[in-house]
Amino acid sequence: MKRSSTRFVTALAALLLFAASAGAEAPKKPALEVKTLDGGTFDLAAERGKWVIVNFWATWCSPCIKEMPDISRFVAAREDVDAIGLAFGDEEEADIVAFLGKHPVKYPVANVPIDAPPKDFGAPKGLPTTYLIAPDGSIAKKFTGPVTSSELEKAIAAAAKAKKS
Numbered sequence: 001m002k003r004s005s006t007r008f009v010t011a012l013a014a015l016l017l018f019a020a021s022a023g024a025e026a027p028k029k030p031a032l033e034v035k036t037l038d039g040g041t042f043d044l045a046a047e048r049g050k051w052v053i054v055n056f057w058a059t060w061c062s063p064c065i066k067e068m069p070d071i072s073r074f075v076a077a078r079e080d081v082d083a084i085g086l087a088f089g090d091e092e093e094a095d096i097v098a099f100l101g102k103h104p105v106k107y108p109v110a111n112v113p114i115d116a117p118p119k120d121f122g123a124p125k126g127l128p129t130t131y132l133i134a135p136d137g138s139i140a141k142k143f144t145g146p147v148t149s150s151e152l153e154k155a156i157a158a159a160a161k162a163k164k165s
Contacts, residue, residue, distance in 0.1 A: 029137040030120035034084070034110035037097055042084045042108050044133065051140075051156055052133040053083035055147075056112070056124045059091055059099045063146040064128040071130075072105040074149035080135075081156075083107035088124060090114055134159055 032044035032054065044052060055071060057064035068085075075083045085105060087096045093111050100109060117123040121131065130147045132155050134140040140159035143151065 027120050028139065030118075030131075030133075030139065032084070032118050032120060034086070034112065034118065036084075036108040036110050037093060037100070038108060040108060042110060044084075045137065047082055047133070048137055049135050051078075051081045051135060053081065053107075053152065054086065054121065054131040054133060055083060056086045056088045056121075056127060056129040058087065058089040058127050059096060060089070061127045065103060067128060067146040067148070068103055068105055070149045071147070071152075072107065074152055076106040081152075085109035086112045086118070088112045088114065088117070088127065132156070132159070134163070 030044065032042070034042050036042050044054070053071060053075065055067075057068065059065075071083060075081050083105075085107060087109055090113065091099075091111070096109065096111055112118065114123070124144075126144055128143075128146055130143040131139055132141045132143070132152065141155040143155075
């Protein structure tokens with residue numbers, strides 16, 4: 001009996017450590033300030049009052065390329081939603097600009113080198129990775145893998161309903 005108790009305590013400790021490290025991935029209200037490819041600055045704090053899509057992608061990622069037009073249409077159709085695309089990789093800025101010439105989007109894009117991910121978000125574990133930020137600046141939902149406008153709409157509705165409860 002003592003051996004199984006020790007295993008249980010060890011497993012519980014490992015689970016708690018994993019949960020703590022998973023929760024440490026991004027703060028509840030992350031900060032993000034990046035220089036965009038058009039020479040501007042995107043500051044997540046300045047977007048308070050709107051839903052914000054923070055989308056990590058790469059030029060070589062086919063699911064990323066597939067979701068970009070849908071995210072772009074979603075942002076263009078809603079005045080209460082903004083987005084920032086974070087080109088995460090080791091591509092040169094000129095290559096990303098050329099890529100966006102062939103795959104235009106309706107939101108700003110920043111080049112985020114692999115060795116310098118945003119502090120409060122860290123490096124994504126897979127691409128695409130998308131965070132939906134609520135109007136109060138908190139993370140409403142994280143999507144790993146491609147996201148659709150329908151999924152974004154459902155996440156916004158669920159988060160808004162939860163805030164009212």
